[in-house]
Amino acid sequence: MDANVKSNNGDARWVDRVGLLRAVEEHFGPYAHSSIHGVSHWKVVEKNALEIAAFSGADILVVTLFAWFHDSCRVNDHTDDGHGNRAAEYAMTQRGVLFQLDDHCFELLLEALRDHTNGKVSIEATIGTCWDADRLDLTRVGEFLKPKFMSTAKGKELAFSLSL
Numbered sequence: 001m002d003a004n005v006k007s008n009n010g011d012a013r014w015v016d017r018v019g020l021l022r023a024v025e026e027h028f029g030p031y032a033h034s035s036i037h038g039v040s041h042w043k044v045v046e047k048n049a050l051e052i053a054a055f056s057g058a059d060i061l062v063v064t065l066f067a068w069f070h071d072s073c074r075v076n077d078h079t080d081d082g083h084g085n086r087a088a089e090y091a092m093t094q095r096g097v098l099f100q101l102d103d104h105c106f107e108l109l110l111e112a113l114r115d116h117t118n119g120k121v122s123i124e125a126t127i128g129t130c131w132d133a134d135r136l137d138l139t140r141v142g143e144f145l146k147p148k149f150m151s152t153a154k155g156k157e158l159a160f161s162l163s164l
């Protein structure tokens with residue numbers, strides 16, 4: 001199905017993309033379009049995630065939801081250790097409202113959101129794709145990318161090419 005369209009015909013998974021984008025921007029607050037962790041970053045993470053997913057086999061809807069939720073609950077542009085957990089809690093409130101996933105994929109989304117702040121890598125394709133997509137955009141703040149901190153083969157390849 002088209003993942004961008006909310007379905008009322010019994011499909012197990014969908015996203016109300018327009019509603020979601022509006023909601024996460026509003027949730028983030030007035031700096032959503034000026035923060036280094038705001039909308040422009042989320043768009044890059046989504047683009048990176050879809051590029052990696054074509055190779056990693058990640059779940060497209062999970063990585064898309066990760067891109068838009070993962071930094072939406074930040075309260076500052078510094079470390080803000082709790083923002084991954086808060087993003088997972090926020091996503092829980094929106095399941096069945098702005099998107100729907102089956103239990104397995106929803107657990108992947110929650111783990112990706114909760115732990116994206118913890119500097120880990122993952123051998124799970126969807127979670128690894130989420131984290132790689134986020135880390136690849138560290139170039140926006142001048143960070144040097146290290147392939148060893150990427151989870152997927154495509155993420156490592158992109159990190160290597162961006163660090164040349």
Ligand SMILES: [Fe+2]
Nearest residue numbers: 070071116117
């Ligand atoms: Fe984050």
Ligand SMILES: [Fe+2]
Nearest residue numbers: 041070071134
């Ligand atoms: Fe991020």
